[in-house]
Amino acid sequence: MSPGTPTISRGAETWRSTIQDVASAAGVSVATVSRALRGLPNVAVTTRARVEAAARDLNYRPDRHASRLAAGRRSRSVAVVVPFINSWYFANVIAGVEAVCADGGYDLLVLTAPSPAARAMNLVDAFGLDRRIDGMIFVEVALDEADVEELTRLRLAVVTIGQRTRPFPSVNIDNVAVGRTAAQHLIELGHSRIGVLAGQAEDPVNFNVPDDRIAGARDAIVAAGLELDPDLIVPGQFTVEGGRRAAGTLLARTPMPTALLALSDEMAFGAVIAARELGIDIPGDVSLVGVDDHEVAQAIGLTTVRQEVVEHGARAAAALLHTLLGARVEPTHELQPIELVVRGSTRRRAVP
Amino acid sequence: MSPGTPTISRGAETWRSTIQDVASAAGVSVATVSRALRGLPNVAVTTRARVEAAARDLNYRPDRHASRLAAGRRSRSVAVVVPFINSWYFANVIAGVEAVCADGGYDLLVLTAPSPAARAMNLVDAFGLDRRIDGMIFVEVALDEADVEELTRLRLAVVTIGQRTRPFPSVNIDNVAVGRTAAQHLIELGHSRIGVLAGQAEDPVNFNVPDDRIAGARDAIVAAGLELDPDLIVPGQFTVEGGRRAAGTLLARTPMPTALLALSDEMAFGAVIAARELGIDIPGDVSLVGVDDHEVAQAIGLTTVRQEVVEHGARAAAALLHTLLGARVEPTHELQPIELVVRGSTRRRAVP
DNA sequence: CTGAAAGCGCTAACAG
């Protein structure tokens, strides 16, 4: 065995050096190695140097979980829980979360929420993730009383996006305002018969989002002395395909709505497909407004209500790490800005 | 303290029961609890029942990392490494990976590859993640010789997507064929002056992807007795905005290309914006073909070369878990299918 | 300033 080769402690595992290996190599005790490597005081400079050299030689990397176990400390990892990953919204939220976590030296676990059916059972139980994780971010995943209690009991730091709970900080947008803004824009353009591409019909993951947005739209419509026809609210599951189907249904209603309000840009994209299929021109025959400001909304000139989704994730993560760093502050409920972005998909209604 | 209250072992931690607590509550040894709860044989049915009841009462959940430590076993978690999360491609790959991991009971860590600059340093070192993880999936993240060696030395199971390395299984598509297919389609429509929206100019993350696709396009073009003008290859960073700029540049060239080949749908969306800004009609003035089959490609009627991205992630994860389950097979290099999807954005070139 | 020793929560022989 050539010099410099890692000292093998026990077994034939030549591939992973332990603190013991480093200790032997440096000619000190494991306790000293531990102190030296963690930059604790009370270690002679010369000793520390020797230890660091040995650690580098051996390519030693401490086992974080053994540390956690021994120290009773946190594991420096957090989880983000989303209904699913491959949608623009969630991917962007996760990106924001990840950036901040990485920056703070935290590992990020991504968990998809169990199906609504499974949601019936204990959330925490479903993940069995206490102990492996210091904190969690729930994105549009409904937490009931029991969940909140359990999470609290487990001393988990929690931040929610899209839901306000008593004990946990949250990052939100005013979804009522979102719906109102979009509808107002359409009303100002002279539209009175407005179809809505909404969320799930049942078992909602995004429980309150569609409702709030619809409520806002209704506010604006009623305020204008009009009414929101329940027949013109069709679920589109927040997906392109769902939006296509929903728009297909809406555009078949008579009289046809003169404007469509999609509760997400992706559903709006579906509406674009449906309109094309039916030979209906946007905005010539019908105006269309979405929500999100997906990059593609710009590409297709979709009028939309923008929200800064990456920022939401980043703020939530920042709040979480902040909590984890011991700040015992009142849970803050941030309200992120929204903004109407007018593009070519909405147009003043042609007077018949 | 009422009956049923968790027995406290040591300290005042009333919130997390240990195997010891369960043992006391059930009146057995910790070893028995361990066996009972893990469904090992050699446990009396009655004992097992008692232990399970106690565990349930105490809301006991084993500490996976303590188990791992004790058993020298794996930690049942894997990491997926991507350049970034919030792009259609990576979000979908991650979704595929996540689904399979969750199904197999593995936790999924999401890591973004350090900047190319940071990539210079040891990848593994950068993440410091040996031991916390059983395996890794690298998605379009270049692994050099040293990385491969280190990963192997650490006994990490590895699967790559978008790169073939000697020792690790991989999931790929034939990117040369992608470029060839797209270009051929344009050529068949009579186009001879084809602009390409390519990848990064320097410091490529998706190192070989753009090159291969361009090579394929060149193959097809040369085979048709034409040539690919280097001035008509402009980097677009695989983003909508990058594509917009690149297309702006290309559409300013004289003579203007009659067709644009975007190496990703997102860049193609950017091209759509650029064309609109310049008052250029697609496909009237210029044809446009993308790669991916983004949901939105359908919405805007974009001709594209489809790849099943979620499937890529799923296959990679399946291969990884397979390896983790001890299958010591030759690393397979799966080649996933691609398919030309013709829509409205490409049209036969008007003879001048 | 440093080492010895006692665990963290759990599993793995090895005896019974």
Added chain:
DNA sequence: CTGTTAGCGCTTTCAG
């Protein structure tokens, strides 16, 4: 079938 005894790799008193 079940309890006892060692640790896994690391941190942390507590003595030097």
